[in-house]
Amino acid sequence: DCHHSFGLDHTWSRVNVLKKLLELAGLDRRRIALAHVDLNKPEDYIAVVESFIKLINELGPIDRTPPIQKKLQGIYATVNNPRVRWVLGATLRRPWEEVYPGNQRNAMAFDKDFLGILKEEWMKARIANLLSTDKRFFDLKELSQSLKATKEDIMVGLQEMVKEGAISRVHKEGIAQYVMRL
DSSP states (O other), X not given: OXXXXXXXXXXXXXXXXXHHHHHHTTSOGGGSOOOOOOTTOHHHHHHHHHHHHHHHHHHOOOOOOHHHHHHHXXXXXXXXXXXXXXXXXXXXXXXXXXXXXXXXXXXXXXXXXXXXXXXXXXXXXXXXXXXXHXXXXXXXXXXXXXXXXXXXXXXXXHHHXXXXXXXXXXXXXXXXXXXXXX
C-alpha cells in the first residue's frame, strides 16, 4: 500500500461528510463529487469532468437567500467543529495501521452514529448562528419556527450548549429562554 490509497480514504470520508451536511441543509448532495480515474486514459478524465460540469449547470447556482446563507454557515461551522473533526480523524486508517476503527465490518453502525453526531453539531451551529446574529432571548417555540426544526431536535442542542456554557438559560414566567453568552 502507498500513501495514495490512504489519502483517498481520507478524502472520501470528507466528501461523504459534506454530502450528508448538504442533505441536512436541504441542498442537493450531488453538488460535491469525487471520482477516481486512470490518468493514463485522459478520455475518462475528460468524461468525468464534463459530466460534473453538466450536472452543476443543470442544478444551477445555490440561491444566496438569507436562509440558505445561514444553512451554509451552519455547514461551515459543523465541518470546523472539534468533535466532528476528532471523530472523523479518529476513524481513519493511517499508512502504518493494518486495521483501523472505521473498519468496513462496522461501517453501517459507524455511519449511523456519525450521522447522529453531524445532526447534533449542525443543529448546535445553527442555534449559535441565530443567537449570535439576533442578540436577544429566544424561547423554544421561536427557535423552532426560526430554524424550521422540531422542538425535540433543538432541545438536544440547547441542553448541550447550556451545559457547555456556550449559551445561557433563564426562565421568564415559567418559560425557558435562551441567549448567547457574551
